Amino acid sequence: MDRKFINIKFQSNDVTLNLEDDFKLIKIEGIESSDYEITIENYMQYDGGYTSKKRILPRDISISFDYCNLKNDNIERQRLIKFFNPKSQGILTVNYCGVERYIIYEVESFKEVRKSLHEPLSFNLNLVCPNPYFEDIIIGETISTFIGGWKFKFKLPFRFKQKxxxxxxxxxxxHVDTPVEIIFRGPAVNPSVINHATGEFIKVERTLTSDDTLYITTEFGNKKVEIERNGMRQNAFHYIDLDSTFFQLQPGDNMIEYTTDNELEPQSVEIRYRNRYIGV
Known part of the structure; x- marks a missing residue:
């Protein structure tokens, strides 16, 4: 098997497009890194300055590819125009020499660049990714109040039997901090989750029954605190302890612990996350 390869796949509106078989990838740029913004402040009375801010900017990705099947080129041309609709968000998955990661994109431009109808279809595709990070395909680990039991494919482990x-x-x-989704299945009184690596914690001042499931999302711009009962979710943001921090997992070790203010053990506590990378 050739270990030097790159495969790319697009997903949008439940449709998948693989650039394989009749497609030929000519060029792809922007997957190794995004642009950075570094702000330097000058010292007033000393030489030089200091770094006051670092920021990774939205990622631009450009892709050039051909469609080499002349018999079906008009049909494929229409399909590609429909697929790369700027009104639709998509997911780009890149497998670079066995390392596979994905990123969410918006279509910035899609243009045909062949010079005559007798040539193979040739396209230039420009994407912009507001969130510049590539992420793992697989969801990360969990902690749970019970261990042992079965694991189901493509799902987080459901554990039971042994405390x-x-x-x-x-x-x-x-490469960078990553947000988490916490799923806390009652019963519990004032449940909290602590990241001992940073000293940060999230605490919800609310009693959960065995029918309640608490969901907490710490992603910037998408923070949520919700309680689900009988399939219905309700906003529970107002139950958050004011000293809480919507923490993220720092690169490296993160010792995560859950606590409650009663002696009842919750059914399970799960931490879901995906590693984030500055490139692939």
Whole structure:
């Protein structure tokens, strides 16, 4: 098997497009890194200055590819025009020499560049990714109040039978901090989750029954606190302890622990996350 390869796949509106078989990838740029913005402040009375801010900017990705099947080129041309609709968001998955990661994109431009109808279809595609980070395909680890039992494919482990420790070290193998989704299944009184690596915690001042499931999302711009009962979710943001921090997992070790203010054990506590990378 050739270890030097790059495969790319697009997904949009439940449709998948693989640039394989009749397609030929000519060029792809922007997957190794995004542009950075570094702000330097000058010292007033000393030489030089200091770095006051670092920011990774939205990522631009440009792709050039051909469609080489002349018999079906008009049909494929119409399909590609429809697929790369600027009104539709998509997911780009890149497999670079066995390392596979994905990123959410918007179509910035899609243009045909062949010079005559007798040539193979040739396109230039420009994408912009407001969130510049590539992410893992697989969801990360969990902690749970019970260990042992079965694991189901493509899902986080459902564990039972044997009581486990209320804490676990989660290793973030990514390049930057990553947000988490916490799923806390009652019963519990004032449940909280602590990241001992940073000293940050999230606490919800609310009693959960065995019919309640607490969902907390710490992603910037998408922070949520919700309680689900009988399939219905309700906003629970107002129950958050004011000293709480919507923490993220830092690169490296993160010792995560859950606590409650009563002696009842919750059914399970899960931490879901995906490692984030500055490139692939």
């Amino acid at each position: 486990g420790e209320p804490k676990k070290n989660i290793y973030n193998d990514g």
